[in-house]
Amino acid sequence: MDVTEWLSRCPLVAILRGVRPDEVEAIGEALVAEGVVILEVPLNSPEPVESVRRLAARLGDRALVGAGTFRREAEVEAVAEAGGRLLVTPHADPALVRAAKARGMVAMPGFLTPAEAFGLLDAGADALKLFPAEAGGPPMLKALRAVLPKGTPLLPVGGVDARSLPAWREAGASGYGCGSSLYRPGDTADAVAAKARALIAAL
Template identity: 65%
Template sequence: MSMAPWLDACPIVAILRGIRPEEVEAIGTALLAEGLGILEVPLNSPNALESIRRLHAAFGDRALVGAGTVTTEDEVAAVVRAGAKLMVTPHCSPPLVLAARARGLIACPGFFTPGEAFALLAAGADALKLFPAEAASPAVLRALLAVLPTGTAVLPVGGIGAENVAAWKTAGAAGVGVGSSLYRPGDTPAAVQQKARALREALGAA
C-alpha cells in the first residue's frame, strides 16, 4: 500500500478537523466529486473514530481514509480498528512510524528540520508532512528536497489555500494538506465542494 497513487490522482489531503460523524458522508461525497480522495480526520475532532468508521464504510477503496493528530501507539491500534489506512502525526516520532508500518498503515509523520526528516525516513515513513508550513516557505521546501533522498514525498501542511497552493507544488511538494481553507465546522457540502474546486483550479496553474 502506497500514498503515491492517491497523490498522483489528486495531491490534496482534505483535513476535516472538527467534523462530526453525522456529516462525514455528505462532506466526503462532495470532496470525491471534485476528485479529492485522501480524507483525514484528526483525532481531536468530535468522536473521530466513528467518523473514520463511517468514511471507510461509505467509500471503501474509493478514498484513502486517514487519521490525523495521532500521538500514541494506542491511537495507532484504534484507528486501524476503525478502518483508517493512513496515519498522520503532528510531530516527529519514529516509534509511531514503526507502529503504523507494523499494522499496515501508510505513515505520513510530521517534521520541520532535516534531522527529523532523516530520522523518520529511516523508520520507514512513506511520506513526510512539513508542519507548520506557515513557519517555512516554498524556498525552504526546495532546500530540503535538495538534501533528502530523491523521490521523498513532502507534503506542506498549515496555511495552505487556493492563493498559495501552486507555489508549494511548483517548489516540489508531492501534495499538500488543506484544513480550514477547505473545511470548517458548520460548512455545507456545497460550500466544501466549491472550495475544493477552487483548490483544484489553483493547482492547475502550477
C-alpha cells in the same frame, strides 16, 4: 495503492478538523466527487474514530481514509480497527510510524528539520508532512528537496490555500494538506465541494 498513486490521482489531503460523525459521510462523498481522495479526520475532532469508521465503510474503496494528530500507539490501533489506512502526525515520532507500518497503514508524519525527516524515513515513513509549513515557506521546502532522498513525497501543511499553491508546487511539493481552506466546522457538503473546486483550479 501506495501514497504516490493516491497523490497522483489528486495531490490534496483534506484535513477535516472538527467534523462530526453525523455529517462526515456527506462531506466525504462531496470531496471524492470533486476528485479529492485522501481524507484525514484529526483525532481532536468530535468522536473521530467513529467518523473514520463511517468514512472507511462508505468510501474505503474509493479513498485513502485515516486520521491525524496521533500521539499514542493505542490511537493507531483504534483507527486501524475502524478501517483507517492513513496516519498523519503533527510531530516527528518514529514509534508512531513503526506502529502504523506494522498495521499496514500509510504513514505521513510531520517534521520541521532535516534530522527529524531522516529519522522518520528510517522508521518507514511513506511521505513527510512539513509542518507548520508557513514557518519556512516554499524556500524551506525547496532546500529540503536538495538533501532528502530523491522521490520522497513532501507535503506542506499549515496555511496552504489556493493563493499559495502555485509557489509550493514550484518549490517541489508532492501534495498539499488543506485544512481551513477546504473545511471549517459547520461547512455544508456543498460548501466543501465548492472549496475543493477552487483549490483544484489553483493547481
